[in-house]
Structure formats: structure tokens, C-alpha cells
Amino acid sequence: MIEKIKVTDLYKSFHKLEVLKGINLLVREGEVVCIIGPSGGGKSTFLRCLNQLETVTSGTIVVDDFVLTDKKVDINKVRENIGMVFQSFNLFPHLTAKENIMMAPVDLRKMTKADAEKKAIELLTRVGLAEKADSYPHQLSGGQQQRVAIARALAMQPDVMLFDEPTSALDPEMVGEVLQVMKELAAEGMTMVVVTHEMGFARDVADRVILMADGMIVEEGDPDELFGNPKEARTQDFLRAVL
Amino acid sequence: MDFLEFLKMVAEDIVRAAQDATPLLLQGLQLTIWVSVCAIIIGIVIGLLTCLLRLSRFSVLRGLASAYIWVIRGTPMIVQAFFIHFGLSQLIKVFVPGFNFTALESSIITASLNAGAYLAEIFRGGISAVPRGQMEAARSLGLGYGKTMRKVILPQAVKIAIPSMVNQFIITIKDTSILSVIGLADMTNKTKAYVGATYNNFGGWFYVGFFYLALISVLMIISKKVEAKFSYDRKN
Numbered sequence: 001m002i003e004k005i006k007v008t009d010l011y012k013s014f015h016k017l018e019v020l021k022g023i024n025l026l027v028r029e030g031e032v033v034c035i036i037g038p039s040g041g042g043k044s045t046f047l048r049c050l051n052q053l054e055t056v057t058s059g060t061i062v063v064d065d066f067v068l069t070d071k072k073v074d075i076n077k078v079r080e081n082i083g084m085v086f087q088s089f090n091l092f093p094h095l096t097a098k099e100n101i102m103m104a105p106v107d108l109r110k111m112t113k114a115d116a117e118k119k120a121i122e123l124l125t126r127v128g129l130a131e132k133a134d135s136y137p138h139q140l141s142g143g144q145q146q147r148v149a150i151a152r153a154l155a156m157q158p159d160v161m162l163f164d165e166p167t168s169a170l171d172p173e174m175v176g177e178v179l180q181v182m183k184e185l186a187a188e189g190m191t192m193v194v195v196t197h198e199m200g201f202a203r204d205v206a207d208r209v210i211l212m213a214d215g216m217i218v219e220e221g222d223p224d225e226l227f228g229n230p231k232e233a234r235t236q237d238f239l240r241a242v243l
Numbered sequence: 244m245d246f247l248e249f250l251k252m253v254a255e256d257i258v259r260a261a262q263d264a265t266p267l268l269l270q271g272l273q274l275t276i277w278v279s280v281c282a283i284i285i286g287i288v289i290g291l292l293t294c295l296l297r298l299s300r301f302s303v304l305r306g307l308a309s310a311y312i313w314v315i316r317g318t319p320m321i322v323q324a325f326f327i328h329f330g331l332s333q334l335i336k337v338f339v340p341g342f343n344f345t346a347l348e349s350s351i352i353t354a355s356l357n358a359g360a361y362l363a364e365i366f367r368g369g370i371s372a373v374p375r376g377q378m379e380a381a382r383s384l385g386l387g388y389g390k391t392m393r394k395v396i397l398p399q400a401v402k403i404a405i406p407s408m409v410n411q412f413i414i415t416i417k418d419t420s421i422l423s424v425i426g427l428a429d430m431t432n433k434t435k436a437y438v439g440a441t442y443n444n445f446g447g448w449f450y451v452g453f454f455y456l457a458l459i460s461v462l463m464i465i466s467k468k469v470e471a472k473f474s475y476d477r478k479n
Contacts, residue, residue: 078385
């Protein structure tokens with residue numbers, strides 16, 4: 001199995017507040033890793049370190065043989081291979097769904113405009129929104145916006161996808177459509193790291209579930225194992241509260 | 244004097260001003276427009292540059308930009324106009340004998356520096372009003388800082404800033420009247436000359452007010468159209 005992400009001794013502080021206290025993690029190609037845990041436990045910060053939206057205090061992060069924590073690495077180049085989906089969608093409001101998807105590939109000269117447009121339609125079809133190609137974000141529901149955001153991330157043909165609580169800002173009836181797209185993506189073999197509060201999704205789709213609290217990995221393992229028979233008291237408390 | 248007679252007198256004053264002062268005011272209008280247009284265009288360039296300097300990583304550049312805004316906002320425009328036209332000219336004369344700014348040059352410099360300082364703050368407000376997630380989303384796709392600014396942040400910032408920008412343009416146009424004190428032959432200056440020669444104070448100042456009103460109205464019509472062009476999001 002090929003290693004996609006390797007995190008070693010990762011520490012991160014905001015001023016005096018230590019948010020991540022020595023994280024070690026290995027993600028293999030095609031693996032789906034779900035990170036669960038209480039709010040403020042460092043899950044999102046950790047995920048954002050994986051594409052350097054947060055700079056780390058110490059430790060190393062290697063993605064696809066690029067050492068992200070090395071100052072000399074061209075971070076823009078690395079990010080092209082790491083797609084990210086945000087809790088608040090962050091679609092570009094001045095561009096249509098199609099233009100949102102086309103912008104990065106065209107601007108970074110990965111594709112011609114015509115190819116990018118073809119790709120955008122293909123991706124929109126894949127997330128079930130072909131007919132919304134020319135809609136602006138404000139004309140779409142939350143669930144639709146998030147599906148466009150996933151398509152936008154996929155347009156750069158990344159081989160790792162990061163999801164930061166992708167369904168937390170959605171109305172309950174729209175959660176399913178987004179999770180469905182993510183499930184299909186997982187089934188196609190995409191390497192995924194997902195911070196989520198959707199325990200059902202974690203149980204069904206993840207190859208491995210990680211419980212993170214107080215800036216540390218408390219417990220990790222196979223979903224059936226972690227949900228069915230948690231070993232740590234912290235995990236048991238958390239699961240009792242959310243399930 | 245009964246009321247009807249009074250009304251007739253008022254009307255006559257205005258008609259007289261319209262008959263006698265129109266050619267003068269049309270001359271003045273050209274300069275008012277010329278200085279305003281130059282000041283707005285140069286002001287936008289100065290404003291954008293200053294705004295970018297304020298967002299710079301280097302504290303020296305940030306300090307320079309802040310100092311410029313501080314000085315312009317902290318001193319009256321009439322003082323700036325006198326300082327540039329007479330003070331600065333005097334200083335430059337030490338090195339270049341016989342040097343003098345023309346009233347038009349001083350006017351354009353003063354109005355541009357003024358507009359630039361206020362526009363810089365307006366642009367900065369627009370940029371900081373764009374949600375942080377927009378920068379993160381663009382950067383996460385692999386776009387660099389400059390590209391993200393150009394393609395994602397600035398289009399949204401400009402849209403947010405348009406109403407304040409139009410407001411500043413209106414102020415800039417009206418402030419050109421202050422520049423009559425250094426001898427700019429604008430509408431206000433021409434009116435002063437007309438009133439001085441005829442003592443038709445009421446008619447003259449009333450009539451020139453119409454010219455400013457018309458000029459600002461044209462700008463407002465244009466800005467409405469521009470604003471409509473930028474409105475991709477009807478909800479906001």
C-alpha cells in the first residue's frame with residue numbers, strides 16, 4: 001500500500017494555546033479516514049494543517065512525497081493535488097456553478113477553457129446538478145452548493161480530498177445528498193480524510209475512525225471496533241453523548 | 244412689495260443669471276469636469292496602491308500608507324491646496340528657478356491626493372468585508388495570493404465598495420469648488436466673477452447650484468447602471 005499522508009509529531013499552538021499536541025498519522029492510498037470527537041478538540045485545525053491553511057508549530061507533514069512543512073516546497077503546487085471541502089461551502093458568489101469549477105483548472109493552465117467546461121459539466125452531472133451549471137451560488141440550496149463545492153475540488157483532479165465538517169451547515173434533509181456524493185467518491189477509491197459529526201457515515205464508509213480530543217488522538221481503529229467496543233473512557237463518554 | 248412682485252423679482256434674478264452667466268459657467272464646467280475626472284482616475288490608482296501597501300507584509304510600507312492617509316484626512320483640503328500651490332511651489336523654486344504649478348496642476352494634485360486617501364480606506368473596507376473562507380477556498384485549489392486577489396477577492400470587494408466609492412466621487416466633484424481659492428477657473432470661480440460684476444448674488448449662486456446638481460445627477464445615473472452590472476447576488 002502506498003502512503004499518501006504521513007504526519008509525524010505534529011504540534012500546533014495559537015499564541016499560548018496548544019491546539020495539537022503531537023499527532024502521528026498515516027493514511028494509505030484509497031483509504032477513507034473519519035475524524036470524530038468533541039468540538040474544540042483540534043479536528044478542524046488538524047485537517048487544515050494537511051494543506052497548510054494553518055502553519056504548524058513543529059512536526060512534519062508529507063503528502064505524496066512532498067514535505068509540506070518544508071519552507072522551500074511550492075505550496076500552491078502541492079495544493080493542486082489536495083482538494084478541500086469546507087463547512088461553509090465557500091463557493092465564489094460572483095461566478096456561476098460552472099465557472100466556479102472551471103476557474104482553477106483554466107487559471108493554473110491545467111486545461112484549456114473548452115476542456116475545463118467539458119470537465120465541469122461532467123462533474124456537475126456526477127453530483128447530479130447538470131441543470132444548475134449556469135446558476136449562481138445564491139440560487140442554490142445549501143446541499144446543492146456543497147455538491148458544487150465538491151465538484152470544484154475534484155476539477156483539479158486531486159488524489160487526496162479533505163472534508164471539514166461538510167454537512168454541519170446543512171438543513172437535515174440535505175445532509176443525505178452530500179453524503180451520497182462522498183460515498184460514491186470513496187467507492188471510486190479516492191483517498192479521503194473527513195472531519196465529521198455524522199456517525200452513521202463514519203461507521204458505514206470509513207476504513208478507519210479516529211477519535212480526537214484535547215489535541216490528541218485518543219483512539220483509532222476499524223469503525224465496527226471503535227463504535228462497538230471502544231477501549232478508552234474518553235471515547236466511551238463521547239459516543240454515549242452523541243449516539 | 245407684495246408677494247407676486249417678490250416672486251417676479253426672484254424669477255428675474257435667476258433668468259438674468261441664466262442669460263448672462265451661462266457662457267461663463269460652461270467654461271467653468273469644463274474645468275470642473277476635467278479636474279474631477281482626473282482626480283477620480285488618479286485617485287483610484289493611488290487608492291488601490293495605498294490599499295495594497297496597507298495590506299503589505301512589510302511594516303515600512305504599511306507605515307508609509309498609513310501616514311499618507313493620516314495627513315490627508317487630518318488636514319483641511321483648503322490648507323492642502325494652499326500648501327501645494329504656494330508652499331510646494333516655493334520650495335521647488337529653490338532648486339528650479341522660476342518654477343510654478345499652474346492652478347490646474349495644483350488642483351489636480353490636491354484633488355487626486357485627497358480622493359486617493361479616502362478611496363484607499365474604502366477599498367480596504369471592501370477587501371476586509373469579503374469572508375475569509377473565500378481566500379481559503381481559492382488558496383486550497385492551488386491559486387497563489389495574487390491570483391486569488393485578482394480573481395476572487397477584488398471582484399467581490401469592489402461590489403461591496405461601489406456605494407461608498409460613488410459617495411467619494413460625489414464629494415470629489417463638489418470639493419473641486421474649494422480649489423477656486425487657488426485660482427482654478429471652475430464654475431464656482433466663474434460665478435464669483437459674475438456676481439462681483441453684477442451684484443446678482445441670489446441669481447448667480449442659485450443658478451450655479453443647478454449646474455452642480457446636474458453634474459452629480461449624471462454621475463448617479465451612471466453609477467446605478469454600474470451597480471446593476473455588478474449585482475450577481477440580488478439577495479445582498
